Amino acid sequence: QSALTQPASVSGSPGQSITISCTGTSSDVGGYNYVSWYQQHPGKAPKLMIYDVSNRPSGVSNRFSGSKSGNTASLTISGLQAEDEADYYCSSYTSSFLVFGGGTKLTVL
């Protein structure tokens, strides 16, 4: 299974909005509504931020939102805050397996 494609890095200033893309194929992202997004701070375990394309787990800020169009999913973070600086990974279900994106480093300027 090939990894999903994410930009290596994105950046934004506090208060701004940013979007991270996650591109797969019709066999993964495009074929199922099972895209998740994880946030990972250095030295920490990943944290689930979005599941099933656009659902937020309890306790996750509504500044985080997810969407999908065709084979590309997106994570949008609005009202950027310093604590949002982290690595972000998308993942997609694909016929009994899971594939991750390569990860995107978000820098808050």
Add this chain to the structure above:
Amino acid sequence: QVQLVQSGAEVKKPGASVKVSCKASGYTFTSYDINWVRQATGQGLEWMGWMNPNSGNTGYAQKFQGRVTMTRNTSISTAYMELSSLRSEDTAVYYCARGPLQLMDYWGQGTLVTVSS
């Protein structure tokens, strides 16, 4: 509260095997799958496979087929991941995570496995 507590760091020689444990608490162990994900230093996340603690059924990523075994002991709410024929490229932090594989909501703290001669 839900917790997954993993065993401590390991150092292994090439060709050896390693077995990492993941002890669950705060929920019914047999009600949620356990996934294993690894991350080499400075690299991304890599899904290794899943196990249903109730049935013992497993599913492994193609890359690890034949080298990984996921088991459990329901009496102590603990899942295990054993990786054999270790090579230097297996040096990584190994995480267990609860959930169906498309929705891993709780993660262990990670276990560093170092493969070095």
